[in-house]
Amino acid sequence: MRLDLVLAVLPLFLPAQLAFAADDKPKADFDQGPDASSILDEARQHSGVSKVPPLETLSVMMGLLAMALLCAPVRALAAADAGEVSITEYDTGVDTSFSGPEPLVSADGYHFTAVVVSKDAERLYVDDKKVAQGEPGAYTRIVKGIFGTDRTFQGALSRDGKVAAHTVLVRDDEGRPAYRLAVNGTPVGRRYADMLQVSVSPRGMNVAFVARTPQNKYLVVSAEGDGASVDTPQDIVGVADAGLVYRLSFSGRNWLYRDHKALPYAEYAEAAATPDLARIAGLTPGTPLATVEVNGKELGLWRGARALRYSPAGDLIFLARTDPQAPDEAVDVIVVNGRETRLPAYKPNPQYVPSARPGDGTSFLVEKSGTYGILRVGGRAMPELGEILPAAEWVGFSPSGRHWAVVVSREKGNSVAIDGKEFASAPRPLKNARILFDTETEFHYLADSLSRVALVCGTIGGENSPRSACARHGEAIGKKDRYQLKAPELATPSR
Helix, strand or coil: CCHHHCCCCCCCCCCCCCCECCCCCECCCCCCCCCCHHHHHHHHHCCCCCCCCCHHHHHHHHHHHHHHHHHCCEEEEEECCCEEEEEEEEEEEEECCCCCCCCEECCCCCCEEEEEECCCCEEEEECCEEEEEECCCCCEEEEEECCEEEEEECEEECCCCCCEEEEEEEECCCCCEEEEEEECCEEEEEEECEEEEEEECCCCCCEEEEEECCCCCEEEEECCEECCCECCCCEEEEEECCEEEEEEEECCEEEEEECCEECCCCCCCEEEECCCCCCEEEEECCCCCEEEEECCEEEEEEEEEEEEEECCCCCEEEEEECCCCCCCCCEEEEEECCEEEEEEEECECCCCCCEECCCCCCEEEEEEECCEEEEEECCEEEHHHCCECCCCCCEEECCCCCCEEEEEEECCEEEEEECCEEECCCCEECCCCCCEECCCCEEEEEEEECCEEEEEEEEECCCCCCCCHHHHHHHHHCCCCCCCCCCCCCCCECC
16 A cells, blocks of 8 residues: 555545444445545645655765764763763754643654644644644644643654644534544545544554544544444554554444454453554453453463553563452553563552563563552562653663663653663653664654753764764754753763
């Protein structure tokens, strides 16, 4: 499937009445809309998303790159576990002091989309480029939060940041608020009363979302067509470049669907899938044991199994408990690919998901402790790091798993911890960012540095290379601030 066909099959009109088959599995039955590929072509052509220079041009630019790197702020920080860590910052020029929602970060950690909100307009940025501008409320929504109101942004980025799919506020034929899908700021497809769970495949070749019709019915819309219309929102499990998986509730039962067709699996309360959808795991509650399956085949039985997920390395991870007398919310086992690791019994923090180190499967998870979350590595608590921030993938590993990094929450802002050692004066990661490794020793993340979004490149045990993937992305941004970082509280400058 080509990128210019992402939305080719998205209908431009509201669906007709849906018919349900005799087997009680809902099925869609309505015409598809006209081709929308030309709209998507225009969206990509005029998106203005910054791109990384191709590798073949780097030999010509190498001298300029090396000189430019000298102009960027560089500090080496020493830590007991991680050794020396060199830091280089690249400023995108996008202000973080605006009243909009937190910037959304791509899966590769190099790209972001942000909405800058002012009194008379909202401006949508992808990386350092403004791709669209609209009236107040065009891209954000105000929702009630615990401490007042918050602004939210319904959208998603492809892994490389080239495709930003999001909702845009429009009006229906009667002048009532409605929403359309937009790609890089350009509206495509038809109008809906609401749109939820906007998702983009890793390479941006597929877009999916849950739509609410004016009749208060919900359906999944994707490049594969439209799914069945039901009374409650579906749960999108995964979107690949050619396909998607989601859960659907109908007639009091849960169904797992792939490409809008019901799978012959058990009734799952939870489901997870690898990014390519090659493996689909499901959890069926039972008394006293729950069943975990992979591609319809039983993996095993566990008491109180929950928090089912796949790690980026493809490990199937979930929590369970061994004590039949323990309360339902208690767990004392983390299961990685069917292998159990015992833990002190505790109440899990529902904001966090367990993870596992590549190679040996060492468990990483967060224990709820009052208002804080304590990191446990292989069952061992690390209270000195304090609260670990939630994210889709909150812990980053080097390819072999030798090094790991997490974002730590502090009163004055986020901090960075590598191999269990905090770098208190490193640039503070964005709320939705995580620290990702490009090689065994090179890492990067997006930060809030002096109220500007910055790309941070780091190297453990050496200087940052001008040939690194992070340096190439930084040079593509093309803007650098010359300022000094504060002296690290838990580290010592080496130059």
